[in-house]
Amino acid sequence: MRDVAVRAGVSTMTVSRVLNEPGKVSEEMRERVLRVVREIGYLPNHLAGNLSSSRSTTIGLIVPSIDNSIYTQTVKGLSEVLKRSGFQLMIAESGYDPNEEEELITIFLSQRVSGLVLHSTEHTPQAAEKIRKSGIPVVENGNIPEEPLDMVVSFSNHDASYAMTMHLGRLGYRKIAFASLYSVHNDRSKDRLQGYQAALKQLGLDPDPRIVLETERGLAAGAEVVARVVQSVPEVDALFCAGDVLAVGALFECQKRGWPVPGRLALASFDDVDLLRHVSPSVSTLRLPRYDIGERTARILLSRIMDGAEHLRGSVIDLKFELIQREST
Amino acid sequence: MRDVAVRAGVSTMTVSRVLNEPGKVSEEMRERVLRVVREIGYLPNHLAGNLSSSRSTTIGLIVPSIDNSIYTQTVKGLSEVLKRSGFQLMIAESGYDPNEEEELITIFLSQRVSGLVLHSTEHTPQAAEKIRKSGIPVVENGNIPEEPLDMVVSFSNHDASYAMTMHLGRLGYRKIAFASLYSVHNDRSKDRLQGYQAALKQLGLDPDPRIVLETERGLAAGAEVVARVVQSVPEVDALFCAGDVLAVGALFECQKRGWPVPGRLALASFDDVDLLRHVSPSVSTLRLPRYDIGERTARILLSRIMDGAEHLRGSVIDLKFELIQREST
DNA sequence: GCTGTTTTTGGTAGCGGTAACAATAGAATC
DNA sequence: GATTCTATTGTTACCGCTACCAAAAACAGC
CATH class of the missing domain: 1.10.260.40 (lambda repressor-like DNA-binding domains)
Structure with a gap:
């Protein structure tokens, strides 16, 4: 210069x-x-500029796992809005480990990011403390936590799960199985389970721990869920797969067994991936505002950073989901 | 401090x-x-540290589109290796637009990233010049270009496409259709087409422009490809879908029409997504070293940055792919 | 004990910008 | 025409850290 x-x-x-x-x-x-x-x-040299002005145009994002297509829509929403304002995105993955997350937060704070987006809502106390101390705005994304760190933009996993379970109940299914991803360090899974349980109670159905399963991601896991469920409780008449592509795996397994869906077993899923609309039978699911979450997150963050909109501190934005009824239920 | x-x-x-x-x-x-x-x-304060030492621990990555699950494995490989050495990843998307890419490169250079990873291999001359001038190491990832900017870690789209087409030819298919994503600003698609054409020639089959299609991503596009192909050339006996999930869309369309696969139409795909193994019939495809690409890219980049391994400048690493024969061909 | 060498610590000058204020010149006011 | 104001440009100090070299301390050899 x-x-x-x-x-x-x-x-x-x-x-x-x-x-x-x-x-x-x-x-x-x-x-x-x-x-x-x-x-x-x-x-x-932006480094010099940022140092001198003690501002920066970098936002840190921590996701549990980068190779999860579920987040990509949210990341896209984030990225597109941020780019328009000249902000950059730094992305890291925590591997569902709060300690790892804490370390990443430390690194991001060292890099003097001007905002932080966290896809997990479970943090170590030290992580929370560091963020508080740094004073930068934060948005939590994956769920609506009971005690937000700062701002939240998400849908409610509990409510979505509740809605789908109620839907199945109203359609007359009486023995509704539930499968989710492992809930250790994953409060999204925990909330989905609770939503399911709350709905069962509302429907006057007895909870049955034999048909509540946790598994890993993937098609194979979905197939296995069907096998496990019907083996222990043959009279099960619906299966709600509240996790990644499990429902598709379950559907393929039913097809392999020659079972009519929903005749023998109704199937419901949790996320509106393209696939669910094109398989036969098409699968009922929840359309979640993945892209919107990213977009709103970016917007609210930028307001805080650029306009100092302090009144937004602590905002909780509960974006709406939509239940899509298809042939499988 | x-x-x-x-x-x-x-x-x-x-x-x-x-x-x-x-x-x-x-x-x-x-x-x-x-x-x-x-x-x-x-x-x-890393900003101050980086400024003072004129080093940085940030790597810039530019992908055509963030919400493409194909890249996520590569990003994961990159991210995991970089994290181990304390490096951060900045990610941006170019939307398949070389001008947009150039702008992002400028921004990354301003941020003084210590290395750059580009998923596209088509760049504006100005972009190439800026990179050359900056002197930082670069890896191109999506394809093996004729004139690399610097280092390359990829498989050959041409060779992969050639291999699959030859495979179909050897199995006795004589009227092999080809579908890929739009090839404007996408030399991956171009190379795949050329590989297909080279194989046809080798097989002594006449090229037929009526059964060479370009389309967009998605299941619906795959279904549409089947419709278009058989309408113009009913005697087509195989369809090679060299792009995102097109093959699955095509398979669903065949199922809908009640066509036996491969009896009426053989189907081949280009990327080994989990789904292709679990559908029925399972779909033949190419297993591409997506994760490895990320890993090797990170490694070679780190060697250049940390050990100043100048002998690696200009390296081209052609990672091997694997052809997976399944029920659909 | 003294000199030469090695290890450990400190002082100072930037890295490449920007904030805050000072200075200058031209426009406006009376 | 003198004074005040405004718009534009320059000066200086510093952002928080590290490179470089100087100084001091610890160690060795004879």
Whole structure:
């Protein structure tokens, strides 16, 4: 930058102004400086700028696992809005481990990110303390926690799960099995289970621990769920798969066994992946506002960072989901 | 940091050493400083550190589209290796637009990333020039370009496509249709098409433009491909879908029409997504080293950055793929 | 004990920008 | 025409850390 200043015969301050507050500089200077900038291909050093102004245009995002297609829509929403305001996204994965998450938070704070997005809502006390101390705005994304760190943009896993279970109950199914991903360090799974249980109670159905399963992600896991459920409780008439592509795996297993769906077993899923609409029978599911979550998260974060909108501190935005009834129930 | 130094009764230089080169400091000092660091919860400022040392621990990654599950495995491989060495990943999406890519490259260079990973292999001349001028190591990932910017870690889209087409030919299929994603600004698609054409020639089959299609991503597009192909050329006996989940969409369409696969139409796909193994009939495909690409990319980049391994400049690593024969062909 | 060498610690000057204030010049006011 | 104001540009200090070299302390050899 010094180089640009010398060649243009102005002070570095003027160069800085041309690049950051062009309005405060006369037409003539602006052109003179910009020409030199182009000539020598000058690239401003953001590190220096950020350090000096103690601002930054970087947002940190921590997801449990990068290779989970569920999050990609949210990341896209985030990324698109942030990009428009010139912000960058740093992404890291915690592997569903709160200690790992804490370490990543520390690193991000060291990098002086100006905001943080966390997809998990379970944190170590130290992590919470560090964030509080840093004073930067944070958005939690994966669920609506009882004690938010700061802001929340999400749908309610509990309510969504409740809604689908009620739906199955109203359709007349009486022995409704429930499968989710492991709930250790995953309060999304925990809330889904509780939503299911609350609905059963409301429906006057007895909970039966034999048909409540936890498993890993994947099609194979979905198939296995069907096998386990019908082996222990043959009279089961519906299966609600509240996790990643489990329902598709379950459907394939039913097809393999030649079972009519929903005749022998009704199937419901939790996330509206494209696939569920195209399989036969098409699978009932919940349409979750994945992209919107990212978009709103970015917006609310930017308001806090750029406009200092302190009144947004602690906001909880509960985005609505939609229940989609299809052939499988 | 000044605060820590004062409280521990040492110079800032000693604090800096304790944090970065603990070996060069006496046991006693180390403990004294670390205790104070813990006491006041001191977080080093990486921005300042990076500026001062003109090094950084950030790698920039540009993908065409974030919500493409194909890349997530590669990103995971990258992320895991980088994390182990304390590097961070900044991710941005170019939307398949080279101009957008150039702008993102400029931003990343301004942020002084210490390495760049590009999933596209089509760049504007200005982008190439900026990268060259910056001198930072770059890895291209999505394909093996004719004129690499620097290093390349990929499989060959051309060879993979060629291999699958040859496979179909050897199985006796004579009228092999080909569907890929739009090839505008997507040299992966272009190379796949050329591989297909090269194989046809080798097999002594006449190319037929009526059964070479380009379409968008998604299951619906796959279904549509089947419809278009058989309408214009009913005697087609195989369909090679060289793009995202097109094959699954095509399979569903065949099932809907009650066509035996491969009896009426053989189906081959391009990427070994879990789904292809679990549908019925299971679909032949290519297993591509997605995760490995990320891992190797990170490794080669780190060698250049940390060990200054200049002999790696310009390396082209052609990772092997595997053809998986299943029921659909 | 003294000199030469090695290890450990400290002082100082930037890294490349920006904030805050000072200075200058031209416009506006009376 | 003198004074006040406003718009534009420059000066200086510092953001928080590390490179580089100097100083001090510890160790060795004779």
